[in-house]
Amino acid sequence: MARTLIHAPSTARKGEVMEIRTLIAHPMETGYRAGSDGRTLPRDIIRRFSCRYNGEVVFSADLYPAISANPYLAFSVVANASGTLSFTWEGDNGFAQTENASITVA
Amino acid sequence: MTRIAVAPTLSRRQLMAAGLGVGLAVTWRPARALSDELAGALRGFTGGAPTKEGRVNFDIAPLVENGNTVPITLTVQSPMSAADYVQAVAVFNEKNPQREVVSCKLSPAMGKAVVSTRIRLATTQQLVAVAKMSDGSYWTHTVDVVVTLAACIE
Numbered sequence: 001m002a003r004t005l006i007h008a009p010s011t012a013r014k015g016e017v018m019e020i021r022t023l024i025a026h027p028m029e030t031g032y033r034a035g036s037d038g039r040t041l042p043r044d045i046i047r048r049f050s051c052r053y054n055g056e057v058v059f060s061a062d063l064y065p066a067i068s069a070n071p072y073l074a075f076s077v078v079a080n081a082s083g084t085l086s087f088t089w090e091g092d093n094g095f096a097q098t099e100n101a102s103i104t105v106a
Numbered sequence: 107m108t109r110i111a112v113a114p115t116l117s118r119r120q121l122m123a124a125g126l127g128v129g130l131a132v133t134w135r136p137a138r139a140l141s142d143e144l145a146g147a148l149r150g151f152t153g154g155a156p157t158k159e160g161r162v163n164f165d166i167a168p169l170v171e172n173g174n175t176v177p178i179t180l181t182v183q184s185p186m187s188a189a190d191y192v193q194a195v196a197v198f199n200e201k202n203p204q205r206e207v208v209s210c211k212l213s214p215a216m217g218k219a220v221v222s223t224r225i226r227l228a229t230t231q232q233l234v235a236v237a238k239m240s241d242g243s244y245w246t247h248t249v250d251v252v253v254t255l256a257a258c259i260e
Contacts, residue, residue, distance in 0.1 A: 017218055018217075030203070030226075056215070058213050058215045058216060059211070060211045061208055061211070061223075062209040063208060064207055065226075066199060066204060066207040066208070066225050067208060067224070068175040068176070068223075068224040068225060069174075073222070073223050075210075075216060076220060077217065078216065078217035
């Protein structure tokens with residue numbers, strides 16, 4: 001399991017635009033670099049990120065080798081109901097990780 | 107001794123104006139036209155639909171010291187209502203090994219169309235951000251960045 005950092009408010013007023021910031025520890029090996037033996041290192045990247053709010057996809061992104069190591073993504077979500085925000089990262093070599101954050105909307 | 111004839115039509119005032127014009131032409135350079143590489147990548151995203159400059163703002167430092175991690179922010183002017191919202195934003199580069207940088211799908215549930223991330227840049231180059239609106243129009247913002255330390259690609 002890769003380490004993740006998720007910045008999301010735990011409480012919000014209804015209709016408020018919440019700022020969400022996510023970061024996941026991942027080398028994002030481009031597949032263009034050579035290793036110490038001179039051979040090209042195989043590609044190992046996160047290809048897809050998605051954010052679901054109570055099951056519905058709010059934001060998703062396709063990532064390419066041009067994304068820095070430890071991919072950081074910041075976006076926003078409108079608070080309309082209490083529930084969970086679920087963040088999913090999928091990538092090469094069967095990489096898949098999901099993290100959840102619960103939110104209370106007053 | 108022969109005098110060098112100065113064209114009587116060119117007065118000192120005209121000469122000064124001409125000099126000023128040359129100076130302006132050197133210092134003021136309009137944004138570079140989209141390179142073929144970028145135009146091709148853009149066509150792949152839009153499917154040949156026409157694009158216009160504006161509405162999308164690509165925030166990136168014009169002088170990048172470290173190409174391994176370059177913060178970028180994409181802001182699109184849109185009410186993000188169910189009737190009028192941004193469907194997708196994408197970034198393309200000119201000189202990295204691959205043209206695509208990131209491609210995001212947005213929804214009205216986001217409230218505002220602002221996305222930030224960090225990217226790699228192999229060298230000094232041109233980048234373009236393109237936004238697809240729910241009405242089917244495409245808007246772009248092209249930037250030129252100078253990279254002093256390139257991201258390691260070899």
